[in-house]
Amino acid sequence: MPDLGSVVVVGASLAGMRAAEALRREGFDGQLTLVGAETHWPPFDRPPLSKQVLVGKWEADKAVLRTDLDPATDDRLELRLGRRAIDLDAAERRITLDDDTTLDYDGLIIATGATPRTLPGVQQVTGIHVLRTIDDCSSLRRDLDGPAYVTVIGAGFIGCEVAAAARALGHPVALVEALPLPLVRVLGEDIGKMTSELHREHGVELHLGSGVEGIDGVQRVEGVRLTNGEVVKADVVVVGIGVTANTDWLAASGLVIDNGVLCDQSLLAAGAEGVAAAGDVARWPNPVYDGALMRIEHWTNAAEHGEHAARSLLAWARGEEPPAFESIPYFWSEQYGVRFQMVGTWAEGDEQHVVEGDPLGPERKGVIAFVRGDRVIGALCVNRPNRTLPWRKHIEARATYPVPEPE
Numbered sequence: 001m002p003d004l005g006s007v008v009v010v011g012a013s014l015a016g017m018r019a020a021e022a023l024r025r026e027g028f029d030g031q032l033t034l035v036g037a038e039t040h041w042p043p044f045d046r047p048p049l050s051k052q053v054l055v056g057k058w059e060a061d062k063a064v065l066r067t068d069l070d071p072a073t074d075d076r077l078e079l080r081l082g083r084r085a086i087d088l089d090a091a092e093r094r095i096t097l098d099d100d101t102t103l104d105y106d107g108l109i110i111a112t113g114a115t116p117r118t119l120p121g122v123q124q125v126t127g128i129h130v131l132r133t134i135d136d137c138s139s140l141r142r143d144l145d146g147p148a149y150v151t152v153i154g155a156g157f158i159g160c161e162v163a164a165a166a167r168a169l170g171h172p173v174a175l176v177e178a179l180p181l182p183l184v185r186v187l188g189e190d191i192g193k194m195t196s197e198l199h200r201e202h203g204v205e206l207h208l209g210s211g212v213e214g215i216d217g218v219q220r221v222e223g224v225r226l227t228n229g230e231v232v233k234a235d236v237v238v239v240g241i242g243v244t245a246n247t248d249w250l251a252a253s254g255l256v257i258d259n260g261v262l263c264d265q266s267l268l269a270a271g272a273e274g275v276a277a278a279g280d281v282a283r284w285p286n287p288v289y290d291g292a293l294m295r296i297e298h299w300t301n302a303a304e305h306g307e308h309a310a311r312s313l314l315a316w317a318r319g320e321e322p323p324a325f326e327s328i329p330y331f332w333s334e335q336y337g338v339r340f341q342m343v344g345t346w347a348e349g350d351e352q353h354v355v356e357g358d359p360l361g362p363e364r365k366g367v368i369a370f371v372r373g374d375r376v377i378g379a380l381c382v383n384r385p386n387r388t389l390p391w392r393k394h395i396e397a398r399a400t401y402p403v404p405e406p407e
Contacts, residue, residue, distance in 0.1 A: 004106045004274075004317035005030045008095060010085045011111030011246075012036025013043045014299065015279025017067055018306030019109045020077075024069070026314055032077050033103060034069075035095070037112075039082040042067045044134040047299055050161040051334060053137055054144075055168050060134055085112070088253035090272035107274045107313045110250070110261055111306060114243035114280040114297060119153070119212060127221035128237045131158060143236045144169055151175075151224050151234035153212055155182035157333045159240035160195060163204050164335040166238075173204045174232045176224065178211040187342070187380060188352055191368070194360050195335070202336050207232060243297060245281045259283055260295040266312040266322035267305065276313045278305035287326045288396070289345065289377070298331040328395050329378075330388070338364050341388045344378025344395045346370040353401065355379075356387065367391065371401040 007023060009016045012034045020034055036043070045063045052058035071077045080097065087096040088108075095103045116130035129140045140162075144150070150166040152159045155177035166173045179185060181192025182199070196206060207226060216223035216231065224232045245260040256262040256270040260283035267284055269275040277284075279302040285291040304327060312322035332341045346352075350372045357366020359382035367387050370378035376399045379391035394403050 004028065004314070006033070006105050007031070007107040007109065007313070008033045008035065008103050008105040009109045009111060010035045010095065011109075011113055011279065011281070012038065012041070012079070012081060013111070013113055013279075013302075014045070014065065015113070015302040015306040015309075016109065016111035017043060017065060017069065018303050019111060019276075019278055019310045020069055020306075021067060022307040022310035023314070024074075026311060028310075028314060030076065030106075032074075033080060033105075034078070035080045035083055035085055035097065035103070037082070037084045038133055038135075040064075040134060041079055041081055042069075045299075046132070047332075049134065049137040050131055050158055050165065053134075054131075054141060054162070054165045056141075060138070063134070085249050088250055088255070090254045090275060093274065105274075107317060108276070109306075109309050109313060110269065110275065110277040110281060111279045111302075111309075112246035112249070112281050113302075114245050116239065116243050117241045119215070119239055119241075122215045125215060125217045125219060125221050127217070127235060128215065128239065130239050131162060132243075140236070140238065144171065147171070148235040149174070149233045150236045150238065151232050152238045152240060153224065154240035154242070155179075155195075155208075156186065156240055156242065157183070157331070159238070160199070160335055161333060162238045162240060163199060164202070166236075167202050167204060167336075171236075174207060174224075174234070175199060175204050176207045176210065176212065176226065176232065178209070180209045182206075182208075187346060188348070190352060190360055191380065194364070198336060198338060198364070205232075243280070245283075245295065247281060262293075265291075265324035266315075267309045267325050268312055268316060268322060274313070274316065276309035276316075278302070278309035282309075284325065287324050288328055294327075294329075294345075296327065296329050298329055300330045301327055328392055330392070339383050339385065341381045341385060342378065343381075343388050343392045344370060344376075346378050346380075347372075350377065351401075355402075357382075357384065359383075369401060369403075374400045376401050376403060 184192035213225040261277040263284040283295040315322040359366035365383040
């Protein structure tokens with residue numbers, strides 16, 4: 001049986017913090033080291049950054065995650081903040097950090113998350129932002145303190161939320177998307193059309209079906225050149241074109257890297273013993289969806305992943321069979337007072353059925369069910385927060401469509 005005297009958690013945001021908390025809660029009292037690229041502890045919660053914090057409804061400290069982890073009261077807890085892991089030797093169980101120091105471990109949890117994609121080939125001018133960390137949010141907020149034309153590139157959830165926040169602050173906003181509709185890749189055409197109408201009603205200028213050719217400006221951004229020849233005025237640009245899993249530092253580790261760290265059902269990593277992964281960086285076969293490989297970039301998944309990865313690592317150390325991790329994805333977004341809550345999943349080709357209310361019409365209140373074959377795999381609740389739990393239960397039960405009428 002392995003001696004789990006020391007555990008290193010690489011990644012000190014939500015998934016990593018929850019993993020460390022679970023290790024202590026489950027009785028691990030050995031040396032516990034958290035490595036985090038950001039300097040803030042406790043870490044900041046990410047969802048409020050594009051919502052309450054960006055528009056000034058919350059002060060930044062309200063978005064700090066709460067934790068009992070404290071090196072002042074736990075002399076076997078060490079925080080290595082402001083440091084990045086740059087190499088992993090899984091055979092020697094050794095991590096190299098960007099200050100050339102090394103950490104040896106008996107058990108490792110990888111929770112390095114993801115990094116926002118940037119525009120390739122764009123010259124470095126001021127006024128261009130991504131939104132992932134509290135520092136990103138603070139920098140963007142400063143640029144939004146005065147009058148500014150805001151152009152958001154990418155009409156996924158982050159892009160749509162930032163566009164809505166900038167409009168709430170009174171700025172003229174353009175939203176640029178290479179696909180024909182906002183959110184079409186994650187929620188399909190019908191929701192994409194409804195979202196387009198919602199943003200137009202609130203004065204957003206939409207540029208759909210066109211990519212970005214380049215950025216105009218010498219020292220500061222002045223405009224965004226589109227592939228269709230248009231130039232969109234911009235004093236501030238926010239890039240929200242997705243993220244990539246932070247796995248570059250694992251290239252020579254021996255772990256299996258395939259759109260994230262490939263794991264088994266328990267979140268133990270393939271390719272090395274004593275290693276688990278959690279959060280945005282982990283890709284695992286989800287039993288809820290018949291073992292389909294998933295890498296989920298949502299808050300709930302990160303929190304649950306962290307706790308489960310810790311339990312699986314401890315089970316491995318005890319010589320026990322680690323439990324499988326089953327997850328029903330959940331995320332939410334709010335734009336102009338319209339609240340979207342998605343449970344489960346959706347993919348192109350799945351059927352969509354309006355099952356309650358009028359989520360696509362002017363009322364924007366109701367539920368859409370997503371069906372694959374005859375099985376309910378997801379549901380989008382629009383301004384119906386009390387319906388997320390019943391539909392989650394339908395998905396968990398592998399219910400077939402149509403499901404019983406709500407009580």
